Amino acid sequence: MSIEIKNVSYVYSKGTPFARQAIKGVNLRAARGEWLAVMGPTGSGKSTMLQHLNGLLKPDSGEVLLDDKNIHSSAASLREARQKVGLVFQYPEHQLFGATVYEEIAYAPENYGCSPDEIPELVQRAMDTVGLGYDRYKSRQPYELSGGEKRRVALAGVLAALPEVIVLDEPTAGLDAVGRQLLTETITRLNRDRGITVIWVTHEITEIAHLAERLIVLNKGEVAIAGKTREVLANPMMSELGLDIPPAVAISRELGGRGVPVRGQPVTLDEIREEIIRLLKEKQ
Ligand SMILES: Nc1ncnc2c1ncn2[C@@H]1O[C@H](COP(=O)(O)OP(=O)(O)O)[C@@H](O)[C@H]1O
Ligand SMILES: [Mg+2]
Numbered sequence: 001m002s003i004e005i006k007n008v009s010y011v012y013s014k015g016t017p018f019a020r021q022a023i024k025g026v027n028l029r030a031a032r033g034e035w036l037a038v039m040g041p042t043g044s045g046k047s048t049m050l051q052h053l054n055g056l057l058k059p060d061s062g063e064v065l066l067d068d069k070n071i072h073s074s075a076a077s078l079r080e081a082r083q084k085v086g087l088v089f090q091y092p093e094h095q096l097f098g099a100t101v102y103e104e105i106a107y108a109p110e111n112y113g114c115s116p117d118e119i120p121e122l123v124q125r126a127m128d129t130v131g132l133g134y135d136r137y138k139s140r141q142p143y144e145l146s147g148g149e150k151r152r153v154a155l156a157g158v159l160a161a162l163p164e165v166i167v168l169d170e171p172t173a174g175l176d177a178v179g180r181q182l183l184t185e186t187i188t189r190l191n192r193d194r195g196i197t198v199i200w201v202t203h204e205i206t207e208i209a210h211l212a213e214r215l216i217v218l219n220k221g222e223v224a225i226a227g228k229t230r231e232v233l234a235n236p237m238m239s240e241l242g243l244d245i246p247p248a249v250a251i252s253r254e255l256g257g258r259g260v261p262v263r264g265q266p267v268t269l270d271e272i273r274e275e276i277i278r279l280l281k282e283k284q
Contacts (some may be wrong), residue, residue, distance in 0.1 A: 001084055001165055002031050003029070003064075003066055003085065003165050004030075004063075005027060005029075005052060005063075005064055006065060007025050007026070007027060008025075008052055008059040008061070008062035008064065009021070009024045009025055009060050009061045010022050010059055014060065022221055023045040023048050023218075024221045025062070026221070027223060028049070028216055030165070030199055035200070035208075036197075036199045036214050036215070037200050037208055037209075038200065038218065039203070039205060039215065039216075039217050039243050040241075040243075041219065041241055044221065046201045047169055047201070049218065050167050050169055051087070053165070054071075055085075056087070064081070066080065066085065066165075083161050083162075085164075085165045085167060086166045087167045088166065088167065088169065088171055089169055090170050092154035093142075093150030093151050093153070093154055095154070096142040098142060100138065100139050101132070101140050102123055102139065104154075105123045105127065105153065105156045105157045109123070111161075112161055122160045123156075123160055126159040129156065129159055129186060129190070130153075130155050130156045130186055131186070132152055147175070148175055148178070148182075151175065152183075155171075155183070163196070164197065165196065165199065166187065166190065167200075168187070168201065170201055170202060173203075180207065184208065187200070200212065204244060206267075209229055209246050209267035210267050213228065213229060214232075215227070215228075215229040215232040216232075217232060217237075217241065225237055230265035231265070233245050233249045233267060234252075247272075248267050251266075252265070252266055262275055
């Protein structure tokens with residue numbers, strides 16, 4: 001499923017003395033199966049933009065299109081957007097409310113009109129996808145789980161609605177290294193094997209620089225840079241905005257500044273290591 005934000009602007013508390021323009025004239029498009037990363041300083045409008053993607057917020061001007069259809073054109077379109085575009089909030093574990101893991105995850109399919117006899121299988125499949133054993137976890141109470149387990153329950157709750165687009169707001173924040181790895185692997189599988197479109201907001205681009213085809217950088221509510229991830233990361237504006245770049249990009253920049261011709265815009269340590277070995281061999 002393709003998703004597009006066209007010239008979208010949004011003002012919070014419109015018409016009050018507290019009115020605040022959060023995003024302005026923002027454009028973004030992700031084709032089916034594409035992986036997009038979004039970065040930007042705090043307050044640049046990332047979360048506001050994400051909440052437009054499944055219709056939680058309605059643009060003051062501009063359009064949100066799902067397969068080229070405006071999601072606000074009818075109640076049915078909006079309902080479809082809510083189901084097809086799964087939004088994983090920042091710290092989603094703070095919003096768990098089900099009495100059991102099963103109830104928590106069954107909530108979405110129950111709401112999107114799945115027949116009751118399909119639901120146990122949907123819940124089980126979603127739990128398998130995030131690595132939570134069905135028999136072991138289904139009757140547990142969400143509040144007694146670890147932080148990483150809660151986060152997986154929240155993701156399974158989104159997956160049980162069978163979304164075609166997954167939108168994640170800083171999904172690895174607060175997780176340990178194992179939790180981060182597990183989440184990145186899960187989303188990679190969904191993207192590669194099921195063609196799910198991924199839009200991932202991050203402060204830590206190193207985790208996904210090799211996975212996201214394109215990177216969009218917001219600043220003060222507007223798109224400041226957009227393009228192929230490797231090219232955007234090489235843009236000097238990234239540091240000017242105080243955004244993190246992967247160590248491999250910093251090393252390439254340093255080498256480039258010393259006149260060493262680094263090829264291929266490396267973004268992972270493996271890639272820069274290979275490139276340095278190649279440069280050394282070339283010198284010999
Ligand atoms: N519920 C809200 N009410 C009023 N202003 C808000 C609200 N949420 C966000 N804002 C403001 O909108 C701007 C963008 O915020 P946000 O989308 O949360 O940015 P980011 O996710 O990039 O940190 C900020 O100036 C923020 O203070
Ligand atoms: Mg945010």
